[in-house]
Amino acid sequence: MYNSLKENISYLKQLTSSSADFTIRELTLSNNVKCAVFTTEGMSDKQELAISVINPLLSQHYGQEGDELFDYIFNNVLTCGEIAEIKDFDEALKLCMSGFAIFALDGCDKMLSIGVQGFAYRGITEPESELVQRGSREGFTEAVRVNMSLIRRRMKNPALVFETMRVGSESNTEVSLCYLNNKATPSSVSEVKNRLKACDLKVLLGSGYLVPYLEDSGKNEIFTGIGITERPDTLCGKLIEGRIGIIVDGTPSALVLPHLFVENFQSVDDYSNRPYFAAIIRILKYISYFVSILFPALYIAFVTFHPEYFPSVLLKNIQKSIDHTPLPPLLEVLMIDFVYEIMREAGLRLPKVLGHAVSIVGALVIGDCAVSAGIIGAPTLMAVAVAAICSYVIPDLYPQITVLRLSFIVMGGILGVWGIVMLSAVVLIFMCSKSTLGVVFVSPVSPFSKKNMRDVFVRLGWKKLSKYNMNVQNLKGGSAYEE
Amino acid sequence: MKNNRVTISQYWLGMIVCSFYAVIFTDNTASFLTLLLCAAAVAFNLFVERYYSGEMSSMTRVVLIFYFIFVSVLSVVRFNEYMFKSLGYGPYLLITPIMLVFAFFCAVKGLEPVARAGGIVLFFLIAALVYIFVCCFNYTSFTVTAEFSDNFFTLVVLLFPSASYVWFYNNIIPDKNYTKWFYTGLTLGVELWFMCVSAGERGEFPFQRVPEVAKIGVFRGADCMLLELLTVGGLFIFAAVQTALFGNSTRKYSSRIVYLLFVGFISLLCLCFEPLRATLYNNIFAVFVILVFVLTVSFEMLQKSMNKNS
Numbered sequence: 001m002y003n004s005l006k007e008n009i010s011y012l013k014q015l016t017s018s019s020a021d022f023t024i025r026e027l028t029l030s031n032n033v034k035c036a037v038f039t040t041e042g043m044s045d046k047q048e049l050a051i052s053v054i055n056p057l058l059s060q061h062y063g064q065e066g067d068e069l070f071d072y073i074f075n076n077v078l079t080c081g082e083i084a085e086i087k088d089f090d091e092a093l094k095l096c097m098s099g100f101a102i103f104a105l106d107g108c109d110k111m112l113s114i115g116v117q118g119f120a121y122r123g124i125t126e127p128e129s130e131l132v133q134r135g136s137r138e139g140f141t142e143a144v145r146v147n148m149s150l151i152r153r154r155m156k157n158p159a160l161v162f163e164t165m166r167v168g169s170e171s172n173t174e175v176s177l178c179y180l181n182n183k184a185t186p187s188s189v190s191e192v193k194n195r196l197k198a199c200d201l202k203v204l205l206g207s208g209y210l211v212p213y214l215e216d217s218g219k220n221e222i223f224t225g226i227g228i229t230e231r232p233d234t235l236c237g238k239l240i241e242g243r244i245g246i247i248v249d250g251t252p253s254a255l256v257l258p259h260l261f262v263e264n265f266q267s268v269d270d271y272s273n274r275p276y277f278a279a280i281i282r283i284l285k286y287i288s289y290f291v292s293i294l295f296p297a298l299y300i301a302f303v304t305f306h307p308e309y310f311p312s313v314l315l316k317n318i319q320k321s322i323d324h325t326p327l328p329p330l331l332e333v334l335m336i337d338f339v340y341e342i343m344r345e346a347g348l349r350l351p352k353v354l355g356h357a358v359s360i361v362g363a364l365v366i367g368d369c370a371v372s373a374g375i376i377g378a379p380t381l382m383a384v385a386v387a388a389i390c391s392y393v394i395p396d397l398y399p400q401i402t403v404l405r406l407s408f409i410v411m412g413g414i415l416g417v418w419g420i421v422m423l424s425a426v427v428l429i430f431m432c433s434k435s436t437l438g439v440v441f442v443s444p445v446s447p448f449s450k451k452n453m454r455d456v457f458v459r460l461g462w463k464k465l466s467k468y469n470m471n472v473q474n475l476k477g478g479s480a481y482e483e
Numbered sequence: 484m485k486n487n488r489v490t491i492s493q494y495w496l497g498m499i500v501c502s503f504y505a506v507i508f509t510d511n512t513a514s515f516l517t518l519l520l521c522a523a524a525v526a527f528n529l530f531v532e533r534y535y536s537g538e539m540s541s542m543t544r545v546v547l548i549f550y551f552i553f554v555s556v557l558s559v560v561r562f563n564e565y566m567f568k569s570l571g572y573g574p575y576l577l578i579t580p581i582m583l584v585f586a587f588f589c590a591v592k593g594l595e596p597v598a599r600a601g602g603i604v605l606f607f608l609i610a611a612l613v614y615i616f617v618c619c620f621n622y623t624s625f626t627v628t629a630e631f632s633d634n635f636f637t638l639v640v641l642l643f644p645s646a647s648y649v650w651f652y653n654n655i656i657p658d659k660n661y662t663k664w665f666y667t668g669l670t671l672g673v674e675l676w677f678m679c680v681s682a683g684e685r686g687e688f689p690f691q692r693v694p695e696v697a698k699i700g701v702f703r704g705a706d707c708m709l710l711e712l713l714t715v716g717g718l719f720i721f722a723a724v725q726t727a728l729f730g731n732s733t734r735k736y737s738s739r740i741v742y743l744l745f746v747g748f749i750s751l752l753c754l755c756f757e758p759l760r761a762t763l764y765n766n767i768f769a770v771f772v773i774l775v776f777v778l779t780v781s782f783e784m785l786q787k788s789m790n791k792n793s
Contacts, residue, residue, distance in 0.1 A: 422584055425584035425600070425604075426584055428600045428603060428604070429584065429596055429600045431600075432596040432599035432600040432603070433596030433599075440599065442599060442603065445603060446599040446600070446603045447599060
């Protein structure tokens with residue numbers, strides 16, 4: 001930085017290409033020393049700026065100059081709670097664009113960043129994807145600092161640590177790492193930090209961009225070892241188990257790692273409801289998962305290769321429907337599945353007022369008319385519909401379920417049950433070979449850990465659950481596990 | 484150490500994978516093939532231990548990959564023969580693809596992920612076992628009814644010996660924990676009970692019967708049981724001999740040689756009983772299995788001696 005205020009102003013203007021939202025308020029202090037305050041339009045709170053910065057600066061009488069005056073202003077004049085000294089233009093610009101006011105004094109080669117952020121952001125609302133019946137209605141917002149406060153409010157623990165960094169060479173997006181330093185291992189924290197630093201993205205617009213950089217293998221696999229949550233209470237529950245959370249500015253969700261497969265079947269309501277009911281719902285979710293993936297494929301396999309397994313009455317009906325439809329069962333299932341995916345995608349993009357129209361089109365046109373016209377068979381339609389409904393029980397796994405369902409349908413249609421079982425074994429092995437930060441994806445089921453199975457297929461009561469605190473880093477098979 | 488993370492399920496998988504081959508191919512040389520496949524299981528375990536000790540011979544891996552591919556082709560051919568059967572080929576549909584995939588990925592991804600997958604599959608198998616047992620148990624005569632699926636019965640009787648084999652191969656030596664001995668005794672007791680039940684269904688006593696051409700699954704299951712019993716019983720003897728002669732380590736090279744000799748002896752014994760009655764189809768497979776077994780052991784021994792000299 002320069003000693004001369006004019007040169008600093010000129011350089012900053014040059015760096016920002018005199019952007020219209022980059023504002024400079026030049027002031028003359030009582031001892032005729034010039035200073036300036038730089039802000040970004042819309043990012044700072046103007047009222048706070050006036051009360052904490054402009055007014056105190058102008059109402060004081062000064063006898064000092066240069067660095068002495070700078071220190072006096074730093075320590076005695078500005079009334080804002082967050083002030084820090086900065087010595088380079090890059091840092092000054094980043095902070096200015098984050099809502100800080102930058103104070104520069106003539107005759108001094110350093111500046112002050114003053115926390116007067118006041119940008120507009122969406123209020124705290126209920127998360128749309130993780131709806132619960134009895135839990136909190138607060139979800140993350142796009143502002144990383146607000147999200148940090150939501151977590152801190154629920155975890156008033158000095159062990160909770162936030163570490164911020166910037167990712168994206170062009171966007172300089174603020175990313176915050178959060179963990180409990182008495183639960184997460186230092187090696188896993190430093191590994192996550194290294195992976196974030198090694199991220200070579202130019203622009204980071206969403207937390208999903210970071211997922212491939214955080215995975216152990218770096219390949220695009222079907223299942224991911226990085227979880228996503230929109231709920232601060234869920235994140236706090238995972239932090240206590242030794243996981244690490246990552247909050248990205250501009251994304252109303254947090255990444256959590258390591259993420260286990262069994263967590264996809266857990267929800268906040270499980271811990272609010274009675275254990276027996278939570279157990280029923282969990283088992284229902286597991287059954288729904290298998291039905292959504294395997295039901296159409298098994299239907300195709302049995303119809304095509306093993307019709308002798310059907311009871312005779314059912315077999316007659318299926319045979320009748322196959323005889324009256326033009327396409328082979330495999331193509332029929334693929335076609336119905338394809339049309340269903342189109343309708344689902346259309347329903348997502350349409351305004352809500354038109355959602356009813358899509359439902360009617362789907363039910364009447366496809367469901368009723370296509371069957372009546374003999375284009376598709378009713379049993380085939382039912383198989384795909386049941387699978388589709390079951391897939392909504394576990395929304396976190398919807399992408400994986402969609403891909404796997406299609407794969408199983410193809411395998412079932414070509415190789416029958418033999419092919420389905422073979423593909424199941426392949427998928428199982430890929431799941432078992434996956435790990436994140438050294439934690440096996442399919443633990444605690446395999447390697448089996450009896451203590452940690454308390455919250456997998458069923459949920460024990462809180463009195464029993466609280467006796468043993470699970471730490472994901474200590475699961476069997478993990479790199480940190482010791483016999 | 485990496486070996487500490489490999490759980491007991493790795494050996495479960497090794498033994499079960501190879502033992503279940505007997506389910507596919509036990510058409511007329513059940514006993515012979517089961518023993519040969521047990522020998523293959525030993526080779527498989529050697530491969531496992533070598534892999535995790537970081538001294539795996541690359542030639543061993545190549546041979547085993549070809550072995551698994553060959554078995555895959557054979558099993559597909561075999562499967563086609565049963566494609567249109569209406570009953571009792573459940574394991575052909577369920578077990579064959581699982582173990583083929585597991586075997587292939589053992590060579591590709593290593594045993595640890597496959598062992599984890601094996602543990603999950605075993606969970607489902609045990610659940611299926613319980614279900615089938617409950618459904619087919621005759622509560623008046625305390626026997627398994629005739630409706631009990633032949634092939635799932637075979638699955639049952641193969642499961643327990645496999646589990647016991649793995650269990651005390653990993654845990655019993657040199658531990659003098661009586662709980663583990665009790666578990667093994669219980670396993671053997673259950674197996675004997677199933678054998679008696681099976682014999683009672685047919686009015687025969689299995690120990691007096693030389694393994695014959697098996698036409699139905701129950702018969703096949705009894706053959707498998709008999710030879711599995713021999714293997715498990717033999718392992719008891721082996722465990723005692725090894726502990727007495729070689730001390731506490733199960734990974735000592737000399738102790739493995741003893742085990743190999745034991746299995747080889749059993750194989751020869753069965754060969755004498757069923758010299759050349761198998762079809763050419765099964766003979767090719769049997770010869771290939773023996774070849775694989777010999778090759779893998781030879782490569783391992785060669786590797787060991789090379790390491791010693793270097």
